[in-house]
Amino acid sequence: MKNDEPTVGRRVLLRSAVFLGVAAAASLITGGESDTPAPGDAAGTGPAPGPGGAGATGRGAPGAPALRAGGPPPNSYRLNPMTAEAPARPPAVKPAVRTRPILELPAEASRSGQMVLTFDDGPDPRYTPGILDTLARYGVRAVFFVCGEMATDNRDLLRRMAAEGHVIGNHTWTHPLIPTLTRPDLAGEIGRTSDVVEAAVGTAPQWFRAPYGAWNRAAFEIGAELGMEPLAWTVDSLDWTEPGTSTIVSRILGGAAPGVIVLSHDAGGNRSQSVEALGTYLPRLLAKGYRMTLPTLPTARAH
Structure with missing residues (x-):
């Protein structure tokens, strides 16, 4: 054997x-x-x-x-x-549905002299690069609320914004008057814009702004469902009326205060005055001791 x-x-x-x-x-x-x-x-x-x-x-x-x-x-x-052994993935944390937008920075930011600069309606290759250049010159970051129809054709500018530390917010696709839309149409306007931003820079917007400041319940609900907080403004430069560079500068300097959020535009018309005005009021604000900052998400959402 x-x-x-x-x-x-x-x-x-x-x-x-x-x-x-x-x-x-x-x-x-x-x-x-x-x-x-x-x-x-x-x-x-x-x-x-x-x-x-x-x-x-x-x-x-x-x-x-x-x-x-x-x-x-x-x-x-x-x-x-x-x-069966794999741990369950925790659900994404979504913001609560608000009944009014955020208008100013929290008290602690106000006490340190912080302000936020925001620019709506872009990106526009004629004006957005000039605004980005000025912000970079002074080491300042801002929030750009972009429209999807502009963003989809200018994704290189979205990528530049993200690379330079700016925040990209959602300003709908076509800049409509929200209360005139059906809920499905509004969901499409907001959702498509978030999709374009995410495809370009890798993350979806966490802030939403209603065109014309015309909010309604559906806007708050849809924005929250997509993980965004509603951000409005405190100081309106009214630069979209093209009042002249000096008038824009005067309005922003006159409204400057700790905690305020400034509204300007980098698209939607001839924004050469807005570009020129930024180069004048920004160094003056900094010389007065104001600190340009970015909005922060509520503590309950921050990870």
Whole structure:
């Protein structure tokens, strides 16, 4: 007898082990359900069931076939146990639905002389680069509330904004008067713009501004659902009326105060006055001790 040939006793043991293994596998496939928690139970092996229970939701473990209504999970779920061990991904934190927009910085920011500069309606390749150049010259960051129809054709400017540390906000797709829109139309205006920004810079906007400052409940709700806070303004330069560079400068310097949010534009018309005005009022604000800053998300949302 060869040394590596199993003895009769060993062969019997091996056959017995194989038989028991097959029997155990058959038991797993055809029965024995009660000792394994179904997806969504207290063991945390899958998503929590909906109002109608696990059978009503039709969902099982990730990658598993749908649950049978009113019955145990399909057998294939048992053959893919690793999915049951994966920790549940925490849901994204969304802001509460507000009833009015944020108009100024928190008190602590105001006490330190901080202000926020914002620019709406762009990006426009004729004017936005000049504004970015001036901000870079003085080491200042700002918020750009972009319109999707402008952003989609000027993604290089979105990428420059992000690379230079500015915040990109959502200003709808076509700059409509929000109260005149149906809810689905408004959702499209806001959602499409967020999609373009995210595709260009990798992250979706976390701030939203209603065109003309015309807010309604749907705007607050849709913005919150997309993870955005509503930001308005305290000082309006009215630069969109093209009143002259000196008038724009006077309005912003006259309204400057700790905690204020300044509204200007980098698109939507001839914005050469806005570009020139920034080069005048920005160094004056800095010389007066004001600090240009960015808005911060409420503490409950910050991660």
